[in-house]
Amino acid sequence: MKRLRVGFILLVLLIIPFHAGAGVPLDTVEGHVNEVLKVLRDPALQGEANKEAKQERIEAVADEMFDYVALSRLTLGRNWKEFNEDQKKEFVQLYRSILEKAYMDRILSYTDEKVIFDKETMLSEKKAEVQTHILTKSTEIPIFYRVYLKDGKWKVYDVIIEGISLINNYRTQFRDILANNPPEEVLKILRKKTEPA
């Protein structure tokens, strides 16, 4: 009897790790990040001439990875309701290109830093935080992805680097503008910012 129980416990212990192991949210994020790394390391895409092709491939992954509507909505918070349908659509587009434009160069300057996927924490049934960090030659940068389940897929709705939430950071900026201006003003600023220089 006792032996049976021990056997049972062992069995349970053996099973647990499989369940506790990486879940879908982490796998999803890891998959996307690895795809980007693959593009960056692709020997066929090296050199200045292929920069644009590289950029396009990365943007394609980002579109799959991020839910820009959720990102926009969370960034605007209460002000989201002040935007009409067309304005919302335009905002999502502009915001997306701002983020892409701003960070593409940095992503492209990637060399041989390692990305480590630490763990995922379920925040609720449909929300999770995937913790990762980047190991560079001289430092370590924690980057957390907040994801939620949308139509069966885990989509990123916030990125937290060194404790700094992206949506939170932009929110304070937009809010400052929207405190005294209509939504159109925000769109105007964003349009100007995304214009090709």
Added chain:
Amino acid sequence: MRSMDFMKPLSWMVLLVAFTAVGCAHNSTSNLSMEPMVPSVQEKQVTLATVDKNPSQSKEVMEEQNPPAVEEVQEEKPRPASEEGTEDLSDEDLDFEEDLDFLEEEGEEAEVVLIADPLEPLNRAIFHFNDRLYFWFLKPAARGYNWVFPEDFRVAVRNFFVNLLFPIRFVNSILQGNFRGAGIEVSRFAVNSTLGFFGFFDPSSRGLNLPMQDEDVGQTLGVWRVGHGFFINMPVLGPFSTRSLIGWVGDSFLDPITWYVDPLLLRWGLKGYKKFNNVSLTLGDYEALKEAAIDPYIAIRNAYIQYRNALVKERGVFPEKVTPVEVYSSNPEVQRASNEYFVAELKPQRKEGQGFFATFRLVLTNKTEKELNLDWENTFYLLNSREKGRFLWEGVTWDGLTEIRGRPLVPIAAGETLTAVIFPKQLLGRASGAAPGGVQYTQGALPEGENGIALVVRQNGKVIREKMVVTISK
């Protein structure tokens, strides 16, 4: 200090490396702190009631509960706590599509992150000054410096200064009650000063798994629940909060350079060089941040505060429950009513671990030989003699709230006693994240004044009314 490194970087997700730059900005100068709380924020927070434990009226309490959420300040229209807190839950609120729902919550939660900035015009002027300083002098100089000295050399220099600041991290780990961290720092100092050749190398971090404990006086104050104060942008030095500036002064007393390097000019020169070397390792971060921002000043202010909050949160504020400044009391503690049908008792109950009341315990004993029915439909919450909506009781889930329309009469058999924990629907707030059992709301604080119940009990078509009221005050 690790943050001062975000070197060039990174890989893709990086999406925002930039933000990290901020961390660097100040961190290299040293350290500071975080934490929130400015009166206006407070109000806002109360009102949002997004966090499940939270709509406390007490500043202390809030800080401890949501350290991350707090900081910036100027709410466009800080609504009075009462207004939002008492907003009734309309059906519209309840019928929200679920997956969008959480976004909403998240949004509100995030809404709260700000710091007071009464000096904004001055701070912005200094921001421009620092910006020019960076682009006109610092950056060109650092480029020349980088051209002469390879990255490895500059990293070694940084390591040397970091190692030298061991006393700051050691003392503050102790002050934060983190003795393990203090031990790690001692080991690091011993290893890096010897094997690491006077600290120029850092074998502790990578090989030995002895991570640096990035602690400073500002963080210690945060752990001790000192608030941020307001935002101060210093010429040359960059962003601070009142608290982190005080912390920075404190840190300098723990900096060996302050004590052992004479004369003054050399001392400042060394500290300046330390900072300059750090800047040389993070060229590009500030530019990226600026490029990504809509309003770079606000972006940096917010990132700085978020970053400092995260540092303190990592360690956790001191766990002892400091008695909240505002403790509410109820007079009388228990209100009783009695008639020929029943005996009733109403007792306000504090929210767990808090100084305010959030629920009532209602005890009703049937004195008759027949069944009594408690009529929730016609029983109301009384606030200063006015009916303010109905009651809910413990165990009702968020979804359940919508269905509660046709409240049943609750039967109490002859001689039986009913005990229920009830709370005004009026004061409910939405909790963020689902608690076990699917409870997604949080009970708000019973406000000061007369709180009570207008009770309706029925027996065979007969209606028995009874009012019970207690006075709640601070």
